[in-house]
Amino acid sequence: MSFSLKEINQLQKVDFVEVFSNVVECYPEAAESVSNLAPFDTFSALLEAFMTHLDQLDSLKKLRIIKLHPHLVPEINKEELTEESASEQSTVGLNRIGNAEKKAILRRNIEEYWEKFDFPFVICVRECKNTDDIIDSVQERLSRTSAEEIHVAFEHVKKITALRISDIVAH
Numbered sequence: 001m002s003f004s005l006k007e008i009n010q011l012q013k014v015d016f017v018e019v020f021s022n023v024v025e026c027y028p029e030a031a032e033s034v035s036n037l038a039p040f041d042t043f044s045a046l047l048e049a050f051m052t053h054l055d056q057l058d059s060l061k062k063l064r065i066i067k068l069h070p071h072l073v074p075e076i077n078k079e080e081l082t083e084e085s086a087s088e089q090s091t092v093g094l095n096r097i098g099n100a101e102k103k104a105i106l107r108r109n110i111e112e113y114w115e116k117f118d119f120p121f122v123i124c125v126r127e128c129k130n131t132d133d134i135i136d137s138v139q140e141r142l143s144r145t146s147a148e149e150i151h152v153a154f155e156h157v158k159k160i161t162a163l164r165i166s167d168i169v170a171h
């Protein structure tokens with residue numbers, strides 16, 4: 001459902017939090033905090049409020065948010081996907097990889113990443129052209145340090161959030 005900025009600004013706090021509850025995956029606390037800053041003069045101001053909220057979180061909370069994201073191969077953890085994640089994962093066909101070998105490589109790489117870092121591989125899927133793009137990224141990012149990867153993964157969390165906000169609010 002898409003809202004105008006005017007409609008967003010007229011929402012009661014509880015409704016604002018519900019509308020934006022999953023723009024940060026499974027972390028409604030972001031919407032809760034940003035709701036206190038309403039009304040917003042522009043779409044950019046709303047977007048910026050969420051980005052600023054995320055940026056100022058301490059590193060433990062950032063890590064917690066990264067860990068709230070589902071694996072790109074949900075079978076790894078037998079996960080139920082949120083509506084937003086399922087839709088994003090389907091944009092590049094992650095839910096219908098026909099090539100068994102490719103599916104196995106992706107799964108192996110993502111499991112290896114999880115074992116190395118102890119948090120899921122997070123990437124803004126909607127910025128990827130296809131599953132090969134994702135395989136290349138996970139292989140490249142596997143060589144990084146944990147601190148580097150927390151930073152990179154969190155930048156992807158912010159991109160995912162921005163796109164989800166753009167889906168909700170006409171701009």
Ligand SMILES: NC(=O)N[C@H]1NC(=O)NC1=O
Nearest residue numbers: 070085088122123124125
């Ligand atoms: N693991 C991971 O990257 N998950 C996500 N990426 C994305 O674009 N949507 C997600 O849920």
